[in-house]
Amino acid sequence: MKKPKKASNPSKKPAVKEILGRLRAMADPKLLQQEKRLGIDISHGLGISIWDLRKLAKEIGKDQALAEYLWDTGIREARLLAGYVADSESISEKTIDAWAADFNSWDIVDQVADVIWLSPYGRRKAAEWSRRPEEFVKRAGFVLMAGLASEKDTTDADLERFLPLIVGEATDERNFVKKAVNWALRNIGKRNRALNRKAIQAAKQIARIDSRAAHWIAKDALKELTSKKTLARLKKSTKT
Numbered sequence: 060m061k062k063p064k065k066a067s068n069p070s071k072k073p074a075v076k077e078i079l080g081r082l083r084a085m086a087d088p089k090l091l092q093q094e095k096r097l098g099i100d101i102s103h104g105l106g107i108s109i110w111d112l113r114k115l116a117k118e119i120g121k122d123q124a125l126a127e128y129l130w131d132t133g134i135r136e137a138r139l140l141a142g143y144v145a146d147s148e149s150i151s152e153k154t155i156d157a158w159a160a161d162f163n164s165w166d167i168v169d170q171v172a173d174v175i176w177l178s179p180y181g182r183r184k185a186a187e188w189s190r191r192p193e194e195f196v197k198r199a200g201f202v203l204m205a206g207l208a209s210e211k212d213t214t215d216a217d218l219e220r221f222l223p224l225i226v227g228e229a230t231d232e233r234n235f236v237k238k239a240v241n242w243a244l245r246n247i248g249k250r251n252r253a254l255n256r257k258a259i260q261a262a263k264q265i266a267r268i269d270s271r272a273a274h275w276i277a278k279d280a281l282k283e284l285t286s287k288k289t290l291a292r293l294k295k296s297t298k299t
Contacts, residue, residue, distance in 0.1 A: 078129065104135035107136045116140055121144055123149045167195075176203045186200070190224070200239075225265075228240055231272055237272045237275065241280055244276065245258075245279075255290070
């Protein structure tokens with residue numbers, strides 16, 4: 060991991076010091092080892108349950124300046140907490156890009172993703188990052204797509220534009236990337252009946268690619284997108 064950056068907002072220093080003290084008091088080395096077995100990068104980690112972090116975040120509330128200061132500590136749980144207290148309305152594109160440069164684990168990516176897809180830059184970053192070579196930045200692009208598929212403000216046209224990107228990147232064999240590609244495809248296809256048909260077409264296109272990753276993505280996505288449960292839910296939602 061890169062050396063932590065110099066904090067950009069000195070007025071938040073006392074608050075960060077107090078929060079870091081609380082985080083260290085909550086640390087559980089045994090939990091840290093459990094997280095390692097899940098493929099999480101535990102370097103600079105403390106070992107704190109996500110539930111405890113959520114409770115602390117609720118107590119703190121939204122505070123973008125504090126989120127940036129927490130991120131700059133380089134401590135894993137402080138960065139997870141930053142994802143909770145960051146404000147999607149005030150986070151800047153510069154901050155988003157700086158955070159992406161530090162992505163080193165799937166849990167950090169998935170936690171920070173929601174504040175990014177809710178920001179004004181979410182759609183653009185989804186498309187941009189999906190083409191990036193770095194494993195976790197690339198994963199983030201597809202996690203953003205999956206998240207945007209659940210937002211009412213995202214249009215069908217927005218999501219349809221992601222499908223060629225999903226097809227084009229379906230050969231990436233890296234586990235955390237291919238799972239995110241699959242996640243994005245499934246979420247788009249579960250949005251409504253029209254997108255379900257288009258996502259199924261994309262999955263069938265992926266299935267024809269000579270790639271183990273592509274075959275896995277297509278098979279897993281088609282299983283869910285064509286299931287009776289998914290189709291029944293989409294049919295019901297269309298009527299209501």
